[in-house]
Amino acid sequence: MNRLHGWVLSFASAIVGALVLSLSSVWLNIERMDLAYDLNKLEKELASRTALCNKLELERNNLISPYRLKRLAALYGLGPVGTGQMRLMTGQAAAQNAPAEGQGN
Amino acid sequence: MATAKSRIERKRPKDMAGRSITDTAKLKLAGVAMLFAVLWVLLWGRAAYVQVFLGPKLADAAGRQTLATEFETGERGRIYASNNAILATSVESKSVYATPVEVENAAQTAQSLTQLLGGQRKSLERDLSSKKGFVWVKRQIDDVEAQAILKANLAGIHLTSEFRRMYPNRHLAGQVLGFVDVDGKGLEGVENMFDERMAGSKAKFVVQRDAAGRRLYLDAQGREMNIRGQDVRLTIDTVVQDAAEQSLADAVHKFNGRSGMAVVVRVETGEILALAHYPYFNSNSPADARPGIRRDRAASDIYEPGSVMKPFVFATALEQKVIDPNKVIDCENGRWVLRGKPIRDTHPYRWLSANRVLRYSSNIGTAKIGLSLGAQPYYAALRKLGFGERPGLGLPNESPGMLRQPKEWNELDLANISFGQGIGVTGLQMVKAYLTLANHGVKKPLRLVADPAPEDLPEPERVFSQKTADTVLSMMREVVEEDGTGKLARIPGVPMAGKTGTAQKASGKGYGTGIVASFVGLVPADKPEFLFMVTVDEPSPVTFGGVVCAPAVRDIAIKTLSYFGRLPEGKGAPTPDAPEYAMQAKATHPPQAESGGAGVPNLVGLSVRRALEVLGKRGVVPSLKGSGMVITAQKPAHGEPWPEGSGKDDAFTLWLGRGDKEQKQ
Numbered sequence: 032m033n034r035l036h037g038w039v040l041s042f043a044s045a046i047v048g049a050l051v052l053s054l055s056s057v058w059l060n061i062e063r064m065d066l067a068y069d070l071n072k073l074e075k076e077l078a079s080r081t082a083l084c085n086k087l088e089l090e091r092n093n094l095i096s097p098y099r100l101k102r103l104a105a106l107y108g109l110g111p112v113g114t115g116q117m118r119l120m121t122g123q124a125a126a127q128n129a130p131a132e133g134q135g136n
Numbered sequence: 137m138a139t140a141k142s143r144i145e146r147k148r149p150k151d152m153a154g155r156s157i158t159d160t161a162k163l164k165l166a167g168v169a170m171l172f173a174v175l176w177v178l179l180w181g182r183a184a185y186v187q188v189f190l191g192p193k194l195a196d197a198a199g200r201q202t203l204a205t206e207f208e209t210g211e212r213g214r215i216y217a218s219n220n221a222i223l224a225t226s227v228e229s230k231s232v233y234a235t236p237v238e239v240e241n242a243a244q245t246a247q248s249l250t251q252l253l254g255g256q257r258k259s260l261e262r263d264l265s266s267k268k269g270f271v272w273v274k275r276q277i278d279d280v281e282a283q284a285i286l287k288a289n290l291a292g293i294h295l296t297s298e299f300r301r302m303y304p305n306r307h308l309a310g311q312v313l314g315f316v317d318v319d320g321k322g323l324e325g326v327e328n329m330f331d332e333r334m335a336g337s338k339a340k341f342v343v344q345r346d347a348a349g350r351r352l353y354l355d356a357q358g359r360e361m362n363i364r365g366q367d368v369r370l371t372i373d374t375v376v377q378d379a380a381e382q383s384l385a386d387a388v389h390k391f392n393g394r395s396g397m398a399v400v401v402r403v404e405t406g407e408i409l410a411l412a413h414y415p416y417f418n419s420n421s422p423a424d425a426r427p428g429i430r431r432d433r434a435a436s437d438i439y440e441p442g443s444v445m446k447p448f449v450f451a452t453a454l455e456q457k458v459i460d461p462n463k464v465i466d467c468e469n470g471r472w473v474l475r476g477k478p479i480r481d482t483h484p485y486r487w488l489s490a491n492r493v494l495r496y497s498s499n500i501g502t503a504k505i506g507l508s509l510g511a512q513p514y515y516a517a518l519r520k521l522g523f524g525e526r527p528g529l530g531l532p533n534e535s536p537g538m539l540r541q542p543k544e545w546n547e548l549d550l551a552n553i554s555f556g557q558g559i560g561v562t563g564l565q566m567v568k569a570y571l572t573l574a575n576h577g578v579k580k581p582l583r584l585v586a587d588p589a590p591e592d593l594p595e596p597e598r599v600f601s602q603k604t605a606d607t608v609l610s611m612m613r614e615v616v617e618e619d620g621t622g623k624l625a626r627i628p629g630v631p632m633a634g635k636t637g638t639a640q641k642a643s644g645k646g647y648g649t650g651i652v653a654s655f656v657g658l659v660p661a662d663k664p665e666f667l668f669m670v671t672v673d674e675p676s677p678v679t680f681g682g683v684v685c686a687p688a689v690r691d692i693a694i695k696t697l698s699y700f701g702r703l704p705e706g707k708g709a710p711t712p713d714a715p716e717y718a719m720q721a722k723a724t725h726p727p728q729a730e731s732g733g734a735g736v737p738n739l740v741g742l743s744v745r746r747a748l749e750v751l752g753k754r755g756v757v758p759s760l761k762g763s764g765m766v767i768t769a770q771k772p773a774h775g776e777p778w779p780e781g782s783g784k785d786d787a788f789t790l791w792l793g794r795g796d797k798e799q800k801q
Contacts, residue, residue: 067344067352082228092222092304097378111379112698114628117705118744118760118792 204345210336210363211299212320215313215327218407218586221374222304224313224327224419226320229300230282232273238292239264245290249273252284264292275318276300299336301327303419309377309410310417311432312370312584314532323422325432326368326585328532333588334365369587371407376400379695380410384670387688388414391653391675397434398688399567400696401667403574403658407583408567409666409696434563436533439652439671441566442639443497443621443681445556447608448569450494450502451577452517453509454604461491461607465501472500475548479503482638482680491611495620497636499555506554511542514550520579520599521569523561528594529584537561556639557647567669570656574664577605606662609633613661616686625657625686627694629704633661634689636681641674650674655685659693665702668692705763738774739767739790747790754778758788768793 093099104110186194215224232253239245246261253274263271276298277285285295301316314325322331339361343351384398400410413433417425431437453459470484481498493501506514518524524539538560545553552558564582572579577600581593600608612633615622622634634657641650654671658664670685670692678684697703739747744760747767751758756778762768769791772779779787 064346064352068350071350071352078228085225085227088222089225089227089302089304092225093306096221096305096308097374098306098308101378101382111695112703114630114694114703116760117698117701117703119701119705 202344203342204351206341206343206351208339208341208363209299210339210365212301212316212336213330213334213365213367215334216367216369217372217374217377218370218409219373219375223309223370223372223374224301224303226299226301228297229276229278230285230295231275231298232277232285233294233296234264234271234273235292235294236264236266236268236271240291245293248288248290249285249293252288253277253281301419305374306420307416307418308374308381309370309372309412310419311413311430311434312372312411312531313419314432315419315422315430324430324532325419326370326531327419329530330368330585334368336365337361337363339363367587368585371402371405371409371583371586372411373409373699375699376692376696377410377412379699380412380692381414381416383688383691383695384412384672385414385416386691387670387672387684388675391672391678391684393653393672393675393684395433396670396672397563398670398692399434399563399668400692401567401571401582403571403664403667405583406571406580407586410692411584431533432531434567435527435529435531436535436562438535438537438560438562439673440557440559440639440642441561441654442556442637442652443499443502444566444635444637444654444656445559445561446494446497446502446554447573447612447635448517448521449506449509449514449554450490450611451573451600451604451608452514453490453505454607455517455600456509456513458508459490459505461489461611463490464488465490465493465498465504467493467498467501470500472503474503474551475546477548479551491614494611494635495614495618497615497621502555503551506550507547509554511545511550514554515539515542515545517599518559520597521572522565522579523559523569527562527564527568527582529564529582531584534564535562537565556637563669563671566654566656567667570658570667570669572599573605573608574658574667575605576602609658609661609664612658616657617661621680621682622655622657622686624682625655625690625693627659627690627697630659630693630697631661632693633658633664634686636686637671638679638681651679653679653681653684655681655689657686657689657693659697666693666696668696735775735777736770736772739770740774742767744790744792751788756788758790760790760792762792764792766793767791 212226214222214226217223232249234245236242242261242264246257246264249255249260250257255274260273263273273293274281282295285293299320301320303310303313312325314322314327314329316322316327320335322328322334327334345351380398380400384396387393388396396414398410398412399408401408411432411434415429417429422430450459454461464487467481467485467488469486470481472479479500481496481500483496485492485496485498485501488496488498488501490501490505492498493505518539523537526534526536528534540549549558568582571582577598579594579597579599581590583590610633612635613631614620615636616625616632616634617623621636625632625634634655637652637654637656639652639654640647641652642648643650650673652671652673653675654669657668659666659668668689670688672684672688675684694703737750739750742750744765744767748758758770767790771789
């Protein structure tokens with residue numbers, strides 16, 4: 032009797048297990064499809080933002096291109112530095128000048 | 137006993153009846169079981185048939201229904217300049233195509249498309265009426281047009297994404313960059329040279345389709361690879377390139393030239409910082425330019441260089457000890473007949489030392505040096521300098537020039553080749569040869585591409601001794617610094633070595649009236665860091681390289697040196713001979729002063745930077761006088777009203793010093 036009971040229980044468990052696995056499989060597939068839809072949407076958004084980013088980068092490069100900057104500089108009366116007009120204000124120049132200033136003082 | 141027997145007998149029929157009922161039931165059960173078993177076997181059989189026998193075929197059919205193969209082409213790699221500016225990039229762009237079988241009314245659709253996109257209505261209508269499965273309507277349209285197409289919602293008309301090649305700096309270095317066709321294949325210049333490297337690769341992957349036909353990526357199969365093309369980085373610097381292009385264009389316009397080219401090279405590395413051509417070529421619209429304008433003429437066009445070849449004769453003659461700088465040569469008063477052909481100088485000279493022959497660019501003197509030198513040594517030196525072979529940049533259509541074998545030279549040929557006639561060179565060959573001189577006699581390869589790094593670079597080869605190269609450089613310095621032909625290239629405070637060239641152009645069997653003017657400059661003269669070359673084709677009415685091209689080289693050199701912070705620091709007021717470069721910050725509408733109505737602040741004792749910041753807020757850029765980092769005096773003085781018309785020169789002047797409170801009166 033006990034042995035039969037054990038068999039029945041095992042069979043029932045197997046059936047329930049199979050059912051649970053089947054349902055899980057269905058549920059996972061649905062989730063997978065949902066995820067695929069979301070991924071699809073996100074990929075499209077990423078592609079569109081990347082494309083926009085590329086276009087903005089292109090525009091930025093156009094705006095800082097020499098011919099644009101030159102036109103803008105001309106508008107404000109600016110031009111390249113000429114001979115005898117350059118004043119180096121970098122650390123190198125300061126270093127060059129520092130000993131002379133020290134001596135002067 | 138009898139009673140017991142009869143009981144048994146009575147019971148037997150009953151048992152017999154029960155047994156027969158049981159047997160029937162068992163039979164029925166067995167039948168049902170058998171039926172189920174048969175059905176079960178049939179089911180399993182069918183299942184096995186479907187799974188095992190039909191399985192692959194059905195899986196294939198299901199796959200066709202739910203899976204689709206997609207191809208994706210990667211973005212083409214970018215081209216960068218050495219200062220990180222983007223010279224060429226690809227952006228996503230929409231293209232319009234039609235599926236004619238889906239088009240409901242071809243005439244009406246064609247009409248709508250023509251209104252939105254332009255083009256020929258009749259040919260489009262013919263295409264839309266055809267039985268083709270696919271027809272391009274217009275490729276690589278802009279975003280506004282794409283929106284309009286979407287809004288129109290025309291049956292059978294679809295949009296797809298493609299990459300469109302864009303050049304944000306417009307014509308900058310157009311001939312060097314080249315261009316691509318509508319499918320993104322490089323056809324000229326660097327685009328062609330690195331087409332394989334920059335081209336995006338194709339990925340093939342499987343996607344799942346849902347009932348609505350949407351494509352879903354369920355795994356990364358086939359998408360894990362990087363399909364984007366690789367970038368290329370050039371040695372070109374956009375600022376130097378722009379300066380070269382602008383100065384070249386000015387020279388060509390001013391002297392009515394047909395075309396021109398300019399090259400700037402960093403001597404230490406052999407990197408080409410600028411490779412400019414005029415007329416310009418905009419790679420964004422290659423169809424608008426003639427093939428003659430599109431090609432990289434510095435690499436492909438052969439011309440007779442004229443006097444810019446002379447330093448190489450001098451270097452070879454010095455190396456072979458045929459001459460020394462002080463050797464006196466008879467320049468025949470400007471006319472000398474050799475083998476019945478006259479050789480002329482622009483100005484008549486009689487006796488000139490070798491250095492003066494170069495300084496005044498005497499053809500006769502140079503021809504005599506060439507004749508003393510002989511054909512074979514000169515030819516060998518020219519070959520070592522890179523003439524007669526491709527410059528080795530890898531650009532498409534690089535020409536090896538035209539250098540005949542010395543056995544084919546007669547005396548007149550040797551004389552002509554000595555002063556740059558009768559030999560065909562390209563601009564890049566000439567620059568490469570001068571790079572050897574600038575590099576103190578050691579041959580160095582020119583470089584246009586920084587990344588990918590060039591492979592198999594030739595070993596540095598000494599062509600001339602350092603002493604020879606330095607002697608020639610000092611002779612070339614006289615061309616600019618003394619009363620030579622290149623004095624218009626002179627930059628105060630910057631020693632320059634240079635050589636002018638004014639070459640006749642071959643026409644038919646002889647020489648016509650066309651002239652190629654050129655100038656090569658090396659800065660600084662004693663230890664060159666930058667090499668500049670400008671060539672203008674057929675200038676008029678003035679044709680001298682020293683007049684047409686030397687000022688352009690000067691202009692490019694000033695802009696390049698100022699960009700790299702290598703111009704000498706100002707010691708006083710700006711030189712009056714360069715007013716076009718004067719930094720006059722003339723804001724036409726100066727910003728409102730923060731404290732309107734107040735007088736000029738006291739700037740004495742402040743650092744230059746701080747004083748410029750204070751004045752900058754008022755829209756005033758002062759004139760700086762003297763040298764040093766500290767303001768020692770100012771005009772207007774402290775408390776005086778702000779000067780009117782800040783755009784005028786010297787409206788506000790600051791005197792600089794070393795902080796010793798020295799006051800300028």
